[in-house]
Amino acid sequence: MSEQKVTFRVFRYKQGDTAPHYDTFTVTVNERTTVLEALQAIRRDQDGTLVIRHSCHHASCGTCGMRVNGKEVLACVTNVLELGTPTVTVEPLQNAPLISDLVVDMGPFYETFSQAHLPFVRRSEYLPDAEVAEGVPFHMRFESCIECGLCVSACPVVASDAEYLGPAALAAVWRVVQEPRGTEVPPLLDWVNSEHGCWRCHVALECSEVCPSNVDPGGNIMALRQELVRRALGLSHG
């Protein structure tokens, strides 16, 4: 494998700092190095005070979300050399409270998201012909949203409206409306049928562009609106 040196421009902020700044590090990478691995190497070999967050390393846990070269990504599945820039700029997600360096407080995001009461698992639509083991009613899978918050960081409306419920929570509500699985739907629809709910969205659809998990939050918001219109016209019940 061929190795190459890449410069990382990393956003730094510690509590009490008057303003954030950027530190520059040089890291030797190969074709397979991810941004997360490069940041871990910086932390291990160059600056132990660099704060990063990760868990699974394979796009499942949603904890390594950050902005790389100005775009929201999961650092664990973002290949450094494929970015194609001699300098890689790494910043924390926007629209969330900063804790330290690349780590933001996901608490407010989770608080809003959990109000959608989206169950963790759903009936799997994949491999419909696959045999189901005895005693198992059907194949299950996790819901697609990994609660990474990339969409909320990318949305231009969240940038100026702190009360906007945001793409992830609205998309989760649509999933519940689609498949209630015992959850009461009308209160959820009332929740999103509001000034800071699904009508706040301006259809930029950046959320769907950055979502790493094919949730298509923008599409789900439009589906919610259609459902609300249908109900207002008395065309849909339930």
Add this chain to the structure above:
Amino acid sequence: MLQETRALHPVRRRGWKGWFAVRKRHLGYVAFALNRLTGLGLVLYLIIHLVVLSMLARGPETWDAFIELAKSPAFLLLDVILLAGILFHGLNGLRVILVGLGIGVHRHKELFWGLMLLAAILFIFGAWGFLVV
């Protein structure tokens, strides 16, 4: 306690500047920013337009002098810019209305380029009308 610790953490929120932070963003974001910019531009134009119309109340001399100015090439160029703004805002606005109601959500980029093709054709005819005829 949680609230108190949170208050210590600054939120990096761009505010209105975020609407126009289009670097690295995709088509829908850029269209949103341009729609907002042209919308505000049109409001500004409307205000100027009404101010200018109020000159009518000041008698024929003022008005005739203005019409002479309005026929100058620099003014006609402004008309062309206005036309571009109206065409973009109106036709993209049509897309926003459709997509915002759930129509063509997953074809919104094709819809955009189709409408912009229409805008370009109308613009060429319109600009030709302003500058040549």
